[in-house]
Amino acid sequence: MLPLSRPARPTPRPGLEATETPLQARLAELLESALQNVRDRGVIPADTTAQIQVERPREEGHGDFACNLAMRLAKAAGKPPREVAEALVAALPYAPEVAAVEVAGPGFINFHLAEWVFQAVVPEVLRAGERFGRGDTGAGERVQIEFVSANPTGPLHVGHGRGAAYGDALARVMRAAGYEVDCEYYVNDAGRQMAILAASVMSRYRQQVLGTDEAFPEKGYQGDYIRDIAAQVRERFGDELEFNPSGLTDAEDPETGIDFLIRRIREQIGDETFGDVRKMALAHILGEIRADLDAFGVAFDTWAHEQALVDAGTVDQALAGLRERDHLYEANGATWFRSSAFGDEKDRVVIRADGAATYFANDIGYHRAKFHREFDHLIDIWGADHHGYVARVKGAMQALGLDAERLEIQLVQFANLFRAGEKVAMSTRAGQYVTLRELVDEVGRDAARFIYVLRRSDQHMDFDLEVAKQETEDNPVYYIHYAHVRISSIHAKLADSDRPEPSAEELAGADTTLLAEAKEARLLRQLQRYPETVAMAAGGREPHRVARYLQELASEFHTFYNSHRVLIDDAELMRARLALVEAVRQVLANGLGLLGVAAPERM
């Protein structure tokens, strides 16, 4: 049996399939037809088949597209690859887009397309405007992306910045590719760490009230923001809240020491007041986090609170679901989830011997709830240190009878932070970190975001603060901005002259076949690749592709700009070039927008 249609491309993971552009699909059709023809004529055996894959050659001289079909067929066909290639080329149907086809190297079939294919992109960009690059590969799939979700125990630091930049850019890129995206921040506001936070605040409070500098709990949060919150507590409650931390065994045992302190404080100021302090601390820190994210250009659609989920019984329901399906058991006084039956390396505790639900239990509840919301697909963006967590969360979903494939977890590797070549240790608890706010203030939002998103998220990254700050003037994003600025400058110059500025309609109608210079051809080709870049970035969850693309587009523009003038006497050619650079400006703006980076104001 001969397959009538091309085999589908492999899809190792859902949502990550390679994208095929209309041009590639068109060429694949031609090749398919040639293959059929060659088989029918008995040039190669009738049952010979291979996957047709049309790709972009790395080398410019190898044409616009290339296909390795002949090499894949060679063995089964019993003929040398070049011979198969020649036969295929001879059998290719006519297509107006194709200017030339050649057999090259070991048996590649190289396609050179007609220039008009690329020249036509300019009016397309100008007509589509900010919509250029949007696609429908996402097919309206409803996706939730959960990211940052930093514990509300302190300000966001530069480590969170990477996740924020990645998640937000991914959301924008996926929206552009036709996904319906909802961004969520999961607030871990339940559990012991919030008590530690409140206790830290009360310790500062006591220091402030007494004016002493008595011992601060070793395990407490030591950042200056704790003092601010303490001052707020003092404002609200006055100096009346008394407690005596004496007996604190911090020095001997910091862990039990902090728990002892928490108990002490609760007993002495009362659970209700303690809860109020906790809430004040949470509200203050969350407010800061929101403000920092806002300054960073990152917005969330939804803020999910762990405590609210717990209160709503979400966790209990999830555990009941697991128990019903017999995936829980008791041992050593604790309740365990048999995650080892679902690919995890060992079973995990969900209810501790002291009766408290573990963080994992809450996460099961949270994820189960997410599965029952309106999304087709869930993406969690986690720090790489959580990789050991993937198997158990997915396992829990599977155990609940849910399709774990719907949950995709993207791990973002750590950004190692350096200051002048020396690694900076970071600890929220010890108050040693460089905040995201600091980074934004010193490097600038746009530069910071661009640097983050220029790297693949699953790659380790070294971020040297001094270099980033020093390079502010020399930053990759300025290179792109500069292209934008130069284009604006051309318009300004034109406006100053006695030549009339063409209307948008006139630009869109310009005769782009006049753009025949080699550097114009390269620039046109780069413009043409934008939509597929967006599609690939979305499908592969790789927004860095857009950043790289913009660098290349800017580079092609600068090269063009240095060789050819736009404002020239030849009115027709000038109009075509104005249309070209305007298209470049548009695509730069669109691409930067997908990364959450502002384009310079249009002049």
Add this chain to the structure above:
RNA sequence: GCGCCUGUAGCUCAACCGGAUAGAGCAACGGCCUUCUAAGCCGUAGGUUGUGGGUUCAAGUCCCGCCAGGCGCACCA
């Protein structure tokens, strides 16, 4: 010890999920401003893709071993 991730130019990183001669930026060196911003362009130099095998027409990419680094192996969150 076990598991996951990663080793690409001096540095920071790409390389379209197996293709043809591995590319950019920074740093170095040499050129280009009376003409739309030199925040730019052009050129030179820089590599046994950690290492040793394997798979095949073809390997930075897939498989195995080794070396090195990061992270994880809680009744923490």
